[in-house]
Amino acid sequence: MSLQEDFHQIPIVRLITPFIIGIIFQIQFSLNLQYCFYIITSLFLLYLVLIKIKKLNSNYKTRWILGIVISLILFFAGIEIVILQNNKFLTSKKDDKGLVIATITKQPVEKLKSIKLIVEVNSIKKENRWINTNGQAIVYIQKDSLSKKINIGNQLMFNSILSTIKNPGNPNEFDYSKYMAFHLISRQAYIQSNNWEILSKNEGSAIFLYAANLRKYLLSIYSQNNIKDKNFAVLSALTLGYKDKLDEQTKRAYSSSGAMHILAVSGLHVGIIYVILNYLLSFLNKKSILILLKFFLIIIFLWCYAFLTGLSPSVMRSSLMFSFVAIGRAIKRNTNIYNTIAASAFLLLIFNPFYIYDVGFQLSYLAVTGIVFFYQRIYSVFEFKNFFVDKIWSLTSVSIAAQLSTFPIAIFYFHKFPNYFLLTNIIVIPFATVLIYLAILLFIFSFFNPIALIIAKILSTSVKWLNSAVSFIESLPYSTTKNIYFDNYQVIIIYLIIILVSLFFIFHKAKYLKLALSSVIIFLIINIYQSYNLNKQTKFIVYNIKNVSAYNFIKGKKNIFFTDIDESNYGNDFKYQVENNWLKLGLKNEFVASINNSNNNLLKNNNEYFNSSFFFIKKNFINFTGKRFLILNQNIYKSPKIKKRIYLDYLILSNNVNFSIYDIITQFDVKQIIIDSSNSKWEKNTWTKDCNLYNINCHSVADLGAYQVDM
Known part of the structure; x- marks a missing residue:
């Protein structure tokens, strides 16, 4: 079968494509299309006219015209959905x-x-x-x-x-x-x-209220049965989608080991619920009407679970997909799984088009599509007669399939790769399955305290073992490859390579392999070009971090960072704001200099000089690649006897220094004044007003965002 024939069997995939393009187009460009609804209506009327023309409809060569009209309808429908959703925002742009x-x-x-x-x-x-x-x-x-x-x-x-x-x-x-x-x-x-x-x-909403209160009650069952602290946090997230008790250490361990997906209620969890319900309601398999009732009840219970766990995109995707499967089985029709996936995405995007930029939504759909596409092809490579070995290979195949389809976008967002993801999934997926079964048993027997306590003890111990296994994998050498940076174009090219290589193995046509190799060459050229530019870069940045002074001097891969944050809070207070920028700029080893606000030396740990071929500092004066800087964080530069103004390219006002703009212009010839985010609102507003009065270039990072200049 050809690729074109395969594509014709998935009409919903063909329909959702222009719809998604329309959503992305409107989100990116925010067009003010007041008459979008009338455009859609006009196109629909045109479509109705065109399908009445028999020559056009019956001729294969002209059928593409109808396809274009349908695609345009869906494209503008995507735009209209975003416009309607934006109307739900608070309309006033002022506080x-x-x-x-x-x-x-x-x-x-x-x-x-x-x-x-x-x-x-x-x-x-x-x-x-x-x-x-x-x-x-x-x-x-x-x-x-x-x-x-x-x-x-x-x-x-x-x-x-x-x-x-x-x-x-x-x-x-x-x-x-x-x-x-x-x-x-x-x-x-x-x-x-x-x-x-x-x-x-x-x-x-009464449904949301009931679901929230029921989840609160079920969480209390865990607490009442002595499931506490980290065990409670992990079990609550795994079974009920309640993540508020997860601490950063636990999140980091599960993320670094590649087990974070089990803490997001998704296809694994909904699939287990589906299997349980299908088994418990199997007594209804006797008559057609009872079979319909059975699958109707399954769908109801699946969506009750979805509401119970907070209606995340992943659980809604899974619930929709299993609902479609249930409907197909009820009416005894086999549906194309890709159509099922696309239909569930279609409905979710109609409900909220912004899901298209939700990381969970993207990872969820990529993972399930990858599993459907790759799993059987990977699993069939080896055949094992031993039951347990076969199950391990099956889990391994699922893990590889999911990872193939998600790793580019996961690296794009999280900049790391869990090297032991295969080992992790072989351990955590069986654990997660057992924990869900045990949790259901605990809820059922919660009214009978002796049995509930026994189940809770087993459950708590199992969660403890799971946490220990995850922590052990995280602690292994080279468990995670960190500081990987992909931009949008690199992600697209990697997916293109994966698709082309897959098509080569399926259809055995050399053209796909040639295109894949061409894509690899393009990827390498982009990397070389980016590396060349990063080695030539020269930047100065004043970051906007609340109540903090933070300055960055960058020359090639050399990174000098000034801050007045206490060293004990270094990681917590500002890494979040600057680390992603350093990663994109290829800066892996930063030199952090602590600013001193208590005497006339800018640096705490460098009494007189810190210099190199491109950077020289004395007290609060800095020369960086020939540009002259002064950081005013003390009043030591006030001098009524000054004879000649000092030329400065950049003057930074910091730490609410008692220095007026008039004082500055009498002593310094300043090209650009920068007000950093360590200053009070009153000082900032006063300086900004005076700069406007004296017609001086001024940038307040608290108001205008970080100041960045390429030199």
């Missing part, structure tokens, strides 16, 4: 201050000093009148005994500033504002303990 009424839509999360809430904003009081609105926001309430009692479905009234979520603007930093926007959240607020009250309870 709103005053009274707000909002309903809690997700289970509150207890943080160190606050309670984190996801709320649907119902109305805002402006100019003494209530204005109905929509859109979601993140709200942090100061933690106390009352705020701990807040629950999903509570409607709150609070007095606070509902501010727009802003991105710090640091180069290549994770874009938090975009991430929240894709989750339909555009605002945030912090509420003091005395500035809120509960207006009512049990507001919002």
Whole structure:
């Protein structure tokens, strides 16, 4: 069978492609298409006219015209879906201050000093009148005994500033504002303990409320049966999709070992539930009407589980797919699995088009597609008669299939690769299966305490063994390859290589191998070109990190970083903001210099000089590749007797230094003033205003994002 014939058997895949392109197009370019609906309607009417033309419809050579019209309809439908979804955002782009009424839509999360809430904003009081609105926001309430009692479905009234979520603007930093926007959240607020009250309870969707309360009850069964701490956190995530108790150490261990996927409720979990339900309801296999009832009940229970676990993209994908399988079996029709995958994606993207940029959505669909496409081909390479060896090889084949389809995008997002993923999956997948069965038994026998305690003990011990196995794999030498960077083009080329090599092995045509080798050459050329540019780079960056001074001097692969963060908090406070940028720029070994704000030397650990062929420093003066810098973080440079102004390319104002713009221009001839993020809002605003008054180039990183210049 040819590739074209195969493609004709998956019509839903062909239909979803222009739809996805339309979604991505609108998200990237945000076109203001007010008449998109009328374009879709016109194209649909044109399609109805064209299908009435028999010559056009019956002639194979002209049928492509209908295909183009359908593709355009779906392309503009993708655009329209994004436009409609954007209308759910809070419409005002300015911060709103005053009274707000909002309903809690997700289970509150207890943080160190606050309670984190996801709320649907119902109305805002402006100019003494209530204005109905929509859109979601993140709200942090100061933690106390009352705020701990807040629950999903509570409607709150609070007095606070509902501010727009802003991105710090640091180069290549994770874009938090975009991430929240894709989750339909555009605002945030912090509420003091005395500035809120509960207006009512049990507001919002009854189904979501019931599911959240049921999950809370099931979690309490774990706690009541002495499943605690790390065991509770892992078991809650694995069985019920509750990840709030997972600490960073546990996440890192599961991620580095390649076991993170079992903590995200997905196809493995839903598949186990499907098998259990199919077995328990097998007594209904007697009559056609009872078979229909059986699969109807299976679908209902699958979606109950999906609601129970929080309706993540992965669990919705799995539930939809198994629902389609159940429908196919109920009506005794075998459906093409690729059509099933595409149909589930289609429905989810109609529900929320921003899922297309959700990492979980991408990994979930790539993994299941890879397993369907590669598994049988890999599994058939070897044949084992021993039952257990065969099962191990089957798990290995699944792991390789999933990894082949997900590793490029996983490296793109997480910049690392778990080298022992095969060993990990052989261990954790059987463990996860057993844990799900045991958890179901615990829920069933929770009313009978003696049996429940025995099951809970076995369950807790099993989770402990799982955690130990994962930690052991993480601790092995070379368990993870880190600091790998792929850009968009490299990811696309790698997927192209995988597809072309696969087509070569399936159809045994040399053209696919030639194209694959050409793609490899292009990939290598891109790498060489990037490496050449990185070796030539010269950059200066002032990062936007709240209440922190952070400056980066980069020459080729040499990386000098100044900060006033205490060394004990080095990793926690700013690596998140700068590490991804260093990775993209090929900077693996940074020299970190601690800024001193207490005397007239900029550096704590270098009393007089730190210099090289391109970098020279004395006190607070820096010469970097011929450019002159001064970091003003003390008042030591005020001098009424100065005769000649000192020329500076860049002057950085830091640490709320008591230096006016007038003082600066009387002593320095400055090309560019930069106000770093360690300064107070009042100082920043004063300096910015005066710079505008004296017509001086000024950049406040707190307002405008990081300052970056190529030299």
